[in-house]
Amino acid sequence: MYTTLISAADLAGHIDNPSWVIVDCRHDLMNLSAGREAYAAGHLPHAVFADIETELSGARRAADGAFRGRHPLPLKADLIATLRSWGIDDESQVVAYDAHGGMFAARLWWMLRWVGHPAAAVLDGGLAAWQAAGLALSTDIPAHRSGAIGERAALVTTVSAADVLDHIGGGKRVVLDARAADRFRGENETIDPVGGHIPGAKNHFFKDNLAPDGRFKEAAQLKAELAPLVGNPQDAIMQCGSGVTACHNLLALEVAGLPGAALYPGSWSEWCADPARPVAKGA
Template sequence: MSVLVNKAWVLARMYEPDVTIVDCRFMLGQPDAGRISYEESHIPGAVFLDLEKDLSSSVSEHGGRHPLPDTGQLAAKLGKVGINRETRVIAYDDQGGLYASRLWWLLSYMGHETVFVMNEGFSVWKDAGYPISKEQPVRVPSTFTAEVHPEMLVNLEDVRQAMKDPSVVILDSRESSRYLGLNETIDHTAGHIPGAKNKFWKGVLQDNGEWKSLDELKEYYKDVPKDHEIIVYCGSGVSACPNVLALTELGYPDVRLYAGSWSDWISYSENPIATGEE
């Protein structure tokens, strides 16, 4: 079954006892905006997980702007809101699946197999007249037992080696101007990892903000060979996740996330930097 589900599918299952809906809304530069939006209104029964407080660890010299959370700590937080390995998790946001995809990736990395991303944001849900609530649900705590899949992840040294390996494709998920080094709006150094191809994560979306069909996604990634290892990065390991999700939906067998991404790469002064087209 597809990871991407529509709002009608969510509506039909939202009250089933093994389902937990997770609100992942977030706004870069406004760290409290997601929580505030959740408290104003959300899908009934949904719990809230924050990108920076729950789905990332503290920033340090290396590791990027949104380092992966400690799996033990995240497992405890998941258990606290009633999520265990048997729970069907439905994630949503209001940013094209950007932050919901981060939760999908993290749960997949920790061995959870039934995670879905709602293919329309909260605003579409609300505007369609679907039910909303301000009530914060009372959840029965559970135990989430992580079974980490390290093969889904690469580190800095893996990327350094991949640059020399023609059988590995490196994809940069940032918008073109940042990839080219023309307009770096977030990190202190512009450019990209040498050899990387640019696949802006919003390329997975239609003009109306919904995800493209599988045929449209296949067209978008037609220049990415399926028989190669694929390493995906972005600025901080978040917007790479929609690309990872899309490639996984298309059946690419070996897709890995460079979680530290560009903000980790440039924290090492000896790392090479490229600008312009590849």
């Protein structure tokens, strides 16, 4: 069972295994059709496509009208239905990949753990690693197969905006922000119209988890870099712009042997939508 990362070579050895499900998570936040277009042009053999905006996100507004962020979690029942539509069973090994350093694939990895499915991994190095190994792509669309995955006890935890508000300033929990430094400082209003970060948060850009070749750094290096930031992982909260790239930091923590941090799904996009919540700017 692969539960964090898998190499292109290892995946190639199982690519025709009917009990494995490969999911293409390519996406572009500025061009919402780009991922599906890239999938149509060529994808890993037997891979299905996951739409970040629709299948891996839920309604942006709660029943009371409150804004939940740009990519809030879907209902678990809806996610289970999507996973079944991809042919995923309780015994399936799922491998997610993208072409963006794992920033979108890690979201699916985390969501599978959210519904209690441990056999979920991210292709280390993504599409580039697959092609660098001389492995072929396909334009064939796999035949539809219904899966029977069921919801089990979650392997991960989440916190709400209220939970975060309760803990900031008191030193009880660490908030780690996965956005780029300019967004964290409040200097990129194109992406974050309300700039800044949650008071007391620390910044760890998700791309800092990667080596120059686009693969994740070795576990020991990740641990050396992340442990001083998070302290006790069980007391750490991961967030980003909308709850997507925060999952990359959660995956890196898992690889580093530092499990147990929580995800704040609404992240900055939800937090800053309420002017009553405090905002900090600068480094």
